[in-house]
């Protein structure tokens with residue numbers, strides 16, 4: 001049996017970081033190499049979290065899982081390049097330059113960035129593309145609802161769904177609601193004369209994203225350098 005994969009969890013004090021730290025021990029193919037956040041501290045489960053000022057000193061790891069903020073993204077990507085480690089990221093709101101850096105890094109490392117690590121959201125994008133292709137004259141609106149603390153709008157998933165609609169020939173419009181503690185809800189709505197179709201995905205909790213990211217880390221560690229998607233991992237139609 002091979003040694004467990006050492007993970008770096010970046011954004012460890014956040015909502016997603018907490019779910020990842022809680023669920024990582026359920027994935028025996030992995031072990032926690034290091035956990036990092038903006039400020040050093042200790043997680044609810046007693047895990048030591050390093051501050052980003054000591055990011056360069058973290059122990060060896062094979063895969064980084066990043067759920068942080070765009071401001072924090074470049075430093076962890078640079079660390080993966082320096083350490084030749086695979087990179088899984090779910091951080092949304094990235095700039096065009098950051099997306100380009102990710103593509104460039106994929107020439108040297110296996111990289112999997114996804115706006116949404118739930119398998120259902122990947123399937124929703126495929127359904128949205130097919131619906132848009134079948135309903136060329138209908139209006140298409142994408143609505144995302146998230147907790148009040150979410151910083152980016154439209155959500156990364158909404159933009160991903162919009163790309164899928166555009167690939168099907170549609171022209172999506174976006175609306176975002178930030179309210180309460182909603183984990184994440186996305187609706188792709190098609191309106192035609194006298195009728196309306198809604199495709200809806202609701203995440204019940206953040207564990208679905210964390211499980212998807214841990215599964216991605218194990219899968220990505222076995223891939224050669226390149227840019228991968230959830231569809232590649234799940235064996236769905238390529239984007």
Ligand SMILES: NC(=O)C1=CN([C@@H]2O[C@H](COP(=O)(O)OP(=O)(O)OC[C@H]3O[C@@H](n4cnc5c(N)ncnc54)[C@H](OP(=O)(O)O)[C@@H]3O)[C@@H](O)[C@H]2O)C=CC1
Nearest residue numbers: 011012013014015016037038039068072090092115116117
């Ligand atoms: N792709 C997907 O499936 C999903 C993606 N997301 C995305 O993941 C990201 C994180 O979401 P969430 O957990 O709710 O956010 P939180 O605000 O709860 O957590 C953000 C984390 O990033 C850390 N951080 C912030 N700035 C820096 C910095 N400059 N350097 C180092 N660390 C930093 C924070 O550390 P500190 O606490 O010390 O400030 C914290 O640990 C968002 O972009 C969100 O949109 C969320 C859910 C699912």
Ligand SMILES: O=C(O)C1=N[C@H](C(=O)O)C[C@H](O)C1
Nearest residue numbers: 092115116150155156157184
């Ligand atoms: O910030 C969140 O919470 C979420 N962000 C992702 C996004 O921007 O699409 C995924 C999920 O909906 C939760």
